[in-house]
Amino acid sequence: xxxxxxxxTEGVPVDLEQPRTTAAATFDVHDxxxxxxxxxxxxxxxxxxPAPVRWPVRVGVLPPIADRYQHREAEAQLAETSVVLxxxxxxxxxxxxxxxxxAVWRDESVDLAVWINAVTRAAVISGYADAAERVLRDPKSxxxxxxAAFQTWLSSTDRRWLIVLDDVQDPADLKGLWPSSTPTGxxxxxxxxxxxxxxxDDRPLIEVGVFTEAESVAYLTAKLPAHGxxxxxxxxxxHLPLALAQAAAFIADKPLLTxxxxxxxxxDRRRTLAQVMPAADELPDEHRDTIAATWSLxxxxxxxxxxxxxxRPLLEIISLLDPANTPVAVLTRDNVLAxxxxxxxxxxxxxxxxxxxxxxxxxxxxxxxxxxxxxxxRDTIEPERLTPLAHLAADALLLAxxxxxxxxxxxxxxxxxxxxxxxxxxxxxxxTEGHAVLFKTGNSMGEAGLLADAIAYFRDLRRxxxxxxxxxxxxxxxxxxxxxxxxxxxxxxxEAVPEYEHLVTASTRIxxxxxxxxxxxxxxxASYRAKAxxxxxxxxxxxxxxxxxxxxxxxxDPDTLATRHxxxxxRAEAGDRAEAVTEFERSxxxxxxxxxxDHPRTLLARNNLAAWxxxxxxxxxxITDLEQLADDQRxxxxxxxxETLTTRHLxxxxxxxxxxxxxxxxxxxxxxxxxxxxxxxxxPDVARTRTRVRKLSDVAQDRLEGEFGxxxxxxxxxxxxxxxLGAADGP
Numbered sequence: 001x002x003x004x005x006x007x008x009t010e011g012v013p014v015d016l017e018q019p020r021t022t023a024a025a026t027f028d029v030h031d032x033x034x035x036x037x038x039x040x041x042x043x044x045x046x047x048x049x050p051a052p053v054r055w056p057v058r059v060g061v062l063p064p065i066a067d068r069y070q071h072r073e074a075e076a077q078l079a080e081t082s083v084v085l086x087x088x089x090x091x092x093x094x095x096x097x098x099x100x101x102x103a104v105w106r107d108e109s110v111d112l113a114v115w116i117n118a119v120t121r122a123a124v125i126s127g128y129a130d131a132a133e134r135v136l137r138d139p140k141s142x143x144x145x146x147x148a149a150f151q152t153w154l155s156s157t158d159r160r161w162l163i164v165l166d167d168v169q170d171p172a173d174l175k176g177l178w179p180s181s182t183p184t185g186x187x188x189x190x191x192x193x194x195x196x197x198x199x200x201d202d203r204p205l206i207e208v209g210v211f212t213e214a215e216s217v218a219y220l221t222a223k224l225p226a227h228g229x230x231x232x233x234x235x236x237x238x239h240l241p242l243a244l245a246q247a248a249a250f251i252a253d254k255p256l257l258t259x260x261x262x263x264x265x266x267x268d269r270r271r272t273l274a275q276v277m278p279a280a281d282e283l284p285d286e287h288r289d290t291i292a293a294t295w296s297l298x299x300x301x302x303x304x305x306x307x308x309x310x311x312r313p314l315l316e317i318i319s320l321l322d323p324a325n326t327p328v329a330v331l332t333r334d335n336v337l338a339x340x341x342x343x344x345x346x347x348x349x350x351x352x353x354x355x356x357x358x359x360x361x362x363x364x365x366x367x368x369x370x371x372x373x374x375x376x377x378r379d380t381i382e383p384e385r386l387t388p389l390a391h392l393a394a395d396a397l398l399l400a401x402x403x404x405x406x407x408x409x410x411x412x413x414x415x416x417x418x419x420x421x422x423x424x425x426x427x428x429x430x431x432t433e434g435h436a437v438l439f440k441t442g443n444s445m446g447e448a449g450l451l452a453d454a455i456a457y458f459r460d461l462r463r464x465x466x467x468x469x470x471x472x473x474x475x476x477x478x479x480x481x482x483x484x485x486x487x488x489x490x491x492x493x494x495e496a497v498p499e500y501e502h503l504v505t506a507s508t509r510i511x512x513x514x515x516x517x518x519x520x521x522x523x524x525x526a527s528y529r530a531k532a533x534x535x536x537x538x539x540x541x542x543x544x545x546x547x548x549x550x551x552x553x554x555x556x557d558p559d560t561l562a563t564r565h566x567x568x569x570x571r572a573e574a575g576d577r578a579e580a581v582t583e584f585e586r587s588x589x590x591x592x593x594x595x596x597x598d599h600p601r602t603l604l605a606r607n608n609l610a611a612w613x614x615x616x617x618x619x620x621x622x623i624t625d626l627e628q629l630a631d632d633q634r635x636x637x638x639x640x641x642x643e644t645l646t647t648r649h650l651x652x653x654x655x656x657x658x659x660x661x662x663x664x665x666x667x668x669x670x671x672x673x674x675x676x677x678x679x680x681x682x683x684p685d686v687a688r689t690r691t692r693v694r695k696l697s698d699v700a701q702d703r704l705e706g707e708f709g710x711x712x713x714x715x716x717x718x719x720x721x722x723x724x725l726g727a728a729d730g731p
Contacts (some may be wrong), residue, residue: 484528
């Protein structure tokens with residue numbers, strides 16, 4: 001009788017890191033004896049019992065620990081409870097789990113360690129079935145039954161166990177497959193998802209982020225010890241562990257390539273991310289995928305969730321904006337909704353899908369995305385789609401920008417997204433003209449008190465305008481105007497006045513002498529000449545400008561009103577003060593009638609009227625006017641707007657002029673705290689307030705000593721008069 005081969009696989013437990021063999025057991029049955037009774041042919045075969053389980057047991061293949069592994073804070077939590085490690089692909093979730101699994105096995109802290117690549121429900125069931133075969137020695141007819149038996153064993157055994165479910169793609173795949181919580185068992189799940197269904201009291205969800213700066217630098221120093229600029233490289237890569245590892249491998253494989261050279265390649269927007277990272281067959285640490293491939297499946301999964309097909313288009317828009325601070329409001333503007341043919345609720349639901357897949361981080365106001373993820377998405381946008389997409393985003397930014405920046409954090413977020421948009425899509429925003437959002441961004445900087453930033457921004461914008469449009473284009477002149485204006489605002493009149501003189505000549509030649517923009521440039525030249533001390537020339541300029549604006553624009557045009565206002569102010573500064581208050585009262589009335597009570601020029605006209613009332617000695621009326629004005633500016637412009645802060649400064653000065661020095665000091669100290677918070681310690685307004693506090697404190701001390709000579713000694717009656725109602729005008 002020949003040998004019989006039976007499907008028996010029990011035997012010595014297979015070490016996890018060695019190939020498992022499943023060769024069938026073979027038994028020689030030549031000499032087996034049996035008795036046949038009647039016509040039956042029943043045979044009884046007696047086999048040896050299953051070998052006992054050799055503890056400890058490992059099932060599945062643990063990933064090796066990455067070279068130069070960096071210890072992270074999240075490791076401590078893995079030893080305390082079951083956890084779900086969630087985060088963007090590439091942050092090192094699997095490495096955290098692998099490090100923990102290796103550690104508990106090495107330290108003999110568990111009797112059973114199971115590692116399952118849990119990308120599908122079937123993979124989890126198969127992994128449980130393999131574990132059941134190893135520890136139960138009770139073969140079941142199906143994998144599902146074996147998996148169920150294994151789960152039952154986990155819930156009742158006093159053996160110590162660790163189950164790692166790596167790279168769970170869908171929380172629904174684990175329905176009915178979560179191991180029970182026991183005193184001796186731990187579960188670690190890694191996933192890019194952060195759905196509510198994943199987290200419970202007995203298995204908290206831990207969001208794994210990128211490396212800290214110290215971790216990034218330590219890693220790169222170990223991998224690239226002969227190179228410099230490692231801190232800068234870590235910043236360039238956004239401290240993403242996967243990117244750091246792949247970039248380090250890319251550099252190490254090219255002996256002639258320095259980190260500085262690599263950073264130049266990385267910064268070159270003409271190169272795709274794939275061109276500055278290793279190819280698939282060159283990946284380090286047994287990485288399965290390149291960075292771009294790591295994220296592509298997550299994007300596909302997000303796009304398949306309801307509302308289907310919306311996540312990717314939204315992510316494309318997000319990829320053009322600020323990675324750290326894109327306002328949600330930008331993505332729900334009417335033009336975006338029309339482009340996507342959806343409503344705001346559907347956009348919110350799609351953003352939630354991206355958040356659940358860890359592709360973005362979403363809160364009520366802000367969207368955040370990793371910069372390298374954004375770059376990978378931009379790499380997939382065809383060139384013919386980039387220009388319309390850039391204009392869509394730019395228009396949405398403008399639509400989200402409030403007319404008065406009462407919310408300073410929103411204004412800052414809009415500026416940062418506009419700057420990012422220009423960086424990523426520069427040619428697209430310069431067709432026959434520069435997009436309006438480019439100029440809005442720089443002026444928002446200046447109005448927020450970031451004067452040096454505004455000057456630097458507009459100098460760069462002028463370079464772009466002249467490159468794309470030519471030096472004589474209207475937008476090139478506009479950028480030059482803004483450079484001159486913000487130089488004037490910071491007090492650099494020696495730069496502002498000559499630039500405005502050149503601009504008057506250029507605007508007259510290119511646009512014509514009666515063009516509104518030419519007249520605006522002339523108005524600003526006159527204002528900054530006056531501020532530079534040449535009041536006589538400025539008055540002559542304003543008189544000529546007023547005649548031209550009356551002729552070209554008419555008496556009721558806002559620019560004509562501004563010119564009349566400014567002329568009266570500088571005449572008063574020159575000594576002709578008899579009619580100053582009357583003229584400013586007329587100016588305020590005109591502005592109320594023609595542009596309305598909340599127009600910035602109306603508010604500024606009221607400021608100047610109050611200042612001249614104080615100069616004329618009517619401190620009580622000036623104080624009342626300024627208190628009302630400050631309330632209106634808080635409502636219209638916001639409490640942190642520079643004009644609101646300026647009015648508060650003038651109010652304090654008026655109190656001092658009225659002899660109420662302690663009140664003035666209190667108001668100025670309160671103002672100084674707000675100025676430091678909003679404008680920063682180096683702003684000229686901050687220095688001016690500090691000086692005023694110091695002088696008034698000296699006056700208060702002199703009063704105590706009987707040496708105070710009166711309000712005129714303060715030199716405050718002229719402070720706060722602006723006389724430049726049109727100086728902020730732009731072409």
